[in-house]
Each structure stands twice: as C-alpha cells, then as structure tokens.
Amino acid sequence: MPTPILIAVLVPLMTGLAAVADDMRPVPLKAKVTHVQPMTGIVLWSTNEAAASSPIQLEFRYFGYDEVVREEGMYDWSAVERFLDDVAGRGHQAVLRWHDTYVGKPSSVPPYIRALEGYRGQTAKSEGKPTGFPDWSHPELRRFTLEFFDRFAARYDRDPRLAFLEVGFGLWSEYHLYDGPMEMGRTFPSLEYQRDFANHLSKRLAQTPWMVSVDAAGEWSPFAKDKALLALPFGVFDDSFNCVQHARENEPNWDALGRDRWKIAPAGGEFSFYERKDQRDALAPAGPHGESFEHEAARFHLTFILGDAQPRFQKPDRIREASMACGYRFRVARFEASPTRSEVTVENKGVAPIYHDAFPAVNGVRSNDSLKGLLPGQSRTFAIASGGESPKLTIESDRLVRGQRIEFDADLP
Template identity: 50%
Template sequence: MQICRPLLHGFITAALLTVASASQAEAAKRPRVADYVPVPLHASIDRVQPMTGIVLWNDNTSGLAALGEDVQLEFAYFKYSDVVTDSGVYDWSRVDAALASSAGRGHQMILRFHDTYPGHTKVSIPAQVAGAPDHALSYHNIEGQRTFVPDWRSATLQAFILEFYSRFAQRYDRDSRLGFVQVGFGSYAEYHLWDGPLKLGTTFPSKAFQQQFLAHLGNTFVKTPWSLSIDAASATYTPFSAVSALRQLQFGLFDDSFMHETHSQSNQEYNRASWLFFGSTRYSHSPAGGEFNYYSDYDQKHVLAPNGPWGRSFESFAAQYHISYMIGNDQPGYQPRWRIREASMATGYRFRITALSSNGDCVRLTVRNEGVAPIYYDAWPAADGQRMSTSLKGLLPGAERTAEACIGPHARAALQVSIESDRLVPGQRIQFNASLP
C-alpha cells in the first residue's frame, strides 16, 4: 500500500511531537541545578603572612621574642663542616635544631652554607676533603683579615659540593620548616671575593664547575626555591654572561646591600644593573630578597624610616623589586614593633577574595593578589575545609584566579572559607581580605 506524502508528513510530525513531549517530561523530573548566589564574606589581613617580611637571625632570640608573629622567617649560616664530620659522616643535627627552633616559634628558615667567611680561619669543609691529596690548605687576606679559602683545583672538593646539595635536597626539599635556600661561593657565599686574591679555579670555583653546579641545583631542588646573590651577574666571577642559557634556570635573587645611598639611582647603578641582568620578571617564579646594607650605622638606623635613609621608603623598594623577604636583624634596636610589622606587610603576597558564590552544592570564588610578589608554594582556597583544585602558587601581583569545588550540600550563611598550604608550620595561617556584601 502506498501512503500519500501529506499523510506520511503528518505521521512523522506527530511522532516527533510525542518524543519531544516525553523528553520535556523526563527533564521536568530531573532536579534542577540551582543558580549560583553571591555569598557575603568579610575578612582582613592583620598580620605578616607566612614566608614574607623582615627576617631575623635564628640566634637573635631576644629580637624574635620581642617581635613574635611579626616575624615569619629566620636566617642561619652554616659551614659545610657543621654537617659533615671528620670521618665523612653526614650529621644534620645542627640544621635540624635550627629548623626545629624556628618552627617552634611558628616560622620558616632561610639557610645558607658558606665556604669562605672573611676573618674565619676554621676550615669550612670536611676534614677528609681538606686533607685530600688534591687539596692544599690555604689562607689569604680577605677584607684585610686572614681567612681560610678552599682550593678549588680539587676534584674531591667539587664532587663533595655536588653531593652535599644532593643530600641536602633529599632530606629537606619537602620540609615545611624550610622556606628558602641561598647558595653561592666566595665571601659569605655572596658570589664574590672582594678585596681578596681572585684566581678562578683556585681561590674561586672555575666557570666550568660553576656551570655544572648551577645545572645540578636546577635538577636537585624540586619544591624549595633557591637563590643567588645579585653579584653573580659579574662577568669576571661567573659564567652567566658567556652562557646566557644559565639565566633560564629558575632561581631567585638576594641583594645583601639593599637600600644603600646610590641604590637604583639609575639602571646603570651596580645593584640595579645586577638585578636587571637576570631579568625584570624573575620574581614571577622565584623569590626576591636580600639584606639591609651595612655600609653605615646611619643606613641601618634609617632603612625603615618613613622616607628611608636616602629619600625613598622601604615600601617603594619592596614594590620595585617585588621583595618577599629582607634580612633586618638589627631593626628591633632601631624601630618599634608596629613599624617592623608594617614594613613586613608591604612584602610578598596579599590575597583578596573578590567574588564568592554558591549553588548550595558547589562553591566558586575569585582571588586577587594585591601584594608585590607571588606565593612560591602551593596554596589552595578551601570551602568548609575542602580544598579546591586550583592553586594560588605563582599568582602575580594584580592578577586574579578563579577556583571552584563541589563540596556537597551546605548552608551558604555558614560557609567557611580559608587558604591552605602544606608548607606551613603549626601556628601559621594564610589570611585574605574580603568585603563582599
């Protein structure tokens, strides 16, 4: 039997209408996903944030006691021989003790190991390295003082240095008590041998070994940011000018003569030029820090004065260089606690939650960094204790990042928001600002 075309069209149309009606009925049975509704949130940052601020030395117990939570980082120097005994055994007890004391105060540590310290004649490297057949004990006048200087011709010494940082990273790279590591050679491990007999490959590591060492660090530290002195910009001391690819390594910088009289008066000034040599955006992945200069007692006394020692405030320098931390061990003797807190809060990251909404099951929020630098460890927004999958690590100043998590049914009015990180020690908390009606 042949069905006429108009009748066939009618059958098809009716069938389609039946299917559509069934689909609509089925959809009506399914629960409707609620719209996101803004959630009020009010919070304020009223303390120095973890891993930022003015830093005191770990042995400055009186200053640390006086400042309390207004300090979040402590600093300590070590010799390599403080860890490796005469018999070559690694004994980390001194490092562990420093980390434990710092964490006990609710702080992280910045650590630096040195091979040469002007005026120190005690051998800074393990006895079995110093006494190796290819290593000659030597002492030189550095900054007018008799000083032990390692013999960098020694292959034994070079192998030890590489092994040391491998062992260090294996033990501490994921340790929440460790904030940052500073590394280097020469005087104070600040990548120079000022007023001393510079002979590459003898009193200072050869450029070839430095290149090997830097690449090794880049492969060794996975979680902990490591930094070099800005003096590493020197074409005389280091291989960075000749091997530009080394600047692609992700390391931070520290400036041990911060805010001296002519600091940053032009792009050609030594400190400023050294910062720029390594790139003006390095702070985006690695921390910028340093130490207030000791060029004069006047500088130390006035670095945190409203206009600084030479007409510019610390806050303006912190913003210019995206500073996360600055060693200022003498500042408790010059400045009141409130001023040190104020200056510290002008460094590092500063989060603001600019939007928060919920549909009763899922939560969505947006975070802006209103600080001068990113946070260099993972930090996750959390709702009612459940972390969102988006980390705030590397969120640049002025930038925003949105995160979302479905945490299950919850009351909007009772929603608890926080920022969590596995790199914190007990007593620390990442705060945020919020003013959401």
C-alpha cells in the same frame, strides 16, 4: 518498567531539580589581612632574642658544610634539625644559606677533604681578619659539593620548616672575593663548575626556591652571559640592598640577571652595612637615602629582607607594617556557592607572588588549582567541590608550620 510518557515527564523534572539544587548564590564575606603573611617580610637571625616576639615570619642562619660532614660519606644533619625545629617552634620558617668562605673563619670545607693529598687550602687576610679559602681545584671538593645538595634536597626539599635556600661561592656565598686571594679555579670555582652547580641544583630542588646573590652577574660568574643559566628558576638576594650607591652598582646586576625574575622566583636580600644610617634609617619614612622601604619593596618586588637590627631601631608596629609591604597579599573578589560546590575569585594585591603551593578551600575541601605564581594585579577563579548554607573559606598550604595562617582581604555583601 516506566512508560515512555512517564520518562518524558520525569527527565525534565529531575533536570530542573538538579539545576535548582546547584544554583550558585553570592556568599557574604568580611575579612582583613592583619598579620605578616607566611614566608614574607623582615627577617631576623635565629640567634636574635627578638625573634620570639617580633612580628616576623622568617628567620635566618648561615651554615658551613663542615657542620654536617666531617668524614667522607658521613652526614649528620642534627645541627640543621635543631635550627629548623627552633624556628618552627616559634611559628616561623627558615631562610638558610650555605657558605664555603666567611670573613674571619676557617673554610667550611669538611676536614676529610682538607686532609687529602693535593688539597691546598690557604689562610689569608680578608677585611683584616685571617680567613680560610678553599681549594676548588681539588676534584673531591667539587664532587662532594654536588653530592651534598643531592642529600640536602632529598631530605629538605618538601620540608615546611624551610622557606627559601640561598647558595653561592666566595665571601658569605655572595659570588665575590673582593678582599683576599681571588684565583679562578682555586679559591673560587671555575666558570664551568659554576654552570654544573647551578644546573645540578635546578634538577634537584623541585619545591624549595633557591637563590643566588645579585653579584652573580659579575665577571667571576657565567650567569649574565649564559642564556641557558638565565632560564633556570633561581631567585636573587641583594645583601647591600639600600646603600647609597645601589642604583649605579647593584641595580645593574638585577637588570643583568633579569628584572622580571621575581615572577618565577623570590627576590630578597639584606639592608646594607655600608653606612650606619643604612641600618638605622632602613625603615624611616624616606629611608636612609631618600626612598621609603615600601617604595623599594614594590619596585624590586621583594618577598623578604634581612633586617636583624631593626628591633633596636623600630617598634613592632613599624616592623609589621614594613613586612606587610613585602610579598603576596590576597583579596577575595568573588565567592559564590551552591549546596554542592563553590567558585572563588582571588586577586593578588601584593608586590610578588607566593612561591609555594597554596589552595583556596571551602569546608576543608581544596581547589585542584594553586595560588602559586599568581602575579600582583592578577586574579584567578577556583572551582571547589564543596558548598552549603554557610560555607567556610580558607587558604591552605602544606608548606606552613604550626601557628601559621594565610589570610585574605574580603568585603563581599
């Protein structure tokens, strides 16, 4: 049994050795972000041949409900699976949008609902094309739509192949019927049902960010005047992003839905089709109407923008450069390690946060804290239970597909 004198000698000695063993030292680190970062940038349609070779991270597709459900209670997700597998096979992730009404197409209401007694869907011209309009007065369509997103969320909410989900009603799910039979409660869902739908989605989707059109700020939707709805964590997309009338027609909708919404959910959209030059000059130095894309991306804190035509107008280097102006960009400002642990300070130098969990990791050991929600200009320090003589720092996320990597800048001597 140790004597009191021996204990008095050993305790300070052991404490001192432990302190020496755990001394933190700066770790030299040089790194550079050289690629478009996962879940950001210019988006191409999955059917675009350039999707396989362009410097992108995201691909887009519309889906109709009848592509999954044709008979009551019978869900066939094979079309969605093929799409997600194809996208992930190219090392990308998906932006997916469900629609009920699409110009020139029948409504995507499942056939079993269209055949029910009392269902009164209609076909009318929109933009000069015969277009199917749903009957939102029928209770089964309303019930089914909520059930559909129950099933969708249960299957895909944590799926790394899916980055963002876009939802809505009306033409292209953009919360409007500017050309066609617009009748609240019939061809377009009632305000009450729209509230139910938004609240339902907010409860079901715990991981995947969901987005609505900026046109949801209009008179046919309850969002802009309902504080409870505005408090939901939805993002916004703007499918006429760089049109000449954007400042007077679109931007007020961004304001109405909350100009700081990007802090909790993604902002995205699509380059405008109003004028030919909106697509042709989208990435020109001064854009189509006097503002560069980089400036717009920073001003609206964009994470992504659909620009399917851009491979026809721009070289890959320009698409890469514009894409890297979107979303997050991490910089390691401090990296210190001991034999047993590390501390890392990471700053976001981008224009938006990352909206999925991502963790600084040393030698494969992750921090308990996530980079999710780290705002531009902010930094966060992470404690990691791994160190050593030559510690390796990475940023890891379960939301990546094979071939993707989150990069960071660093210049630590």
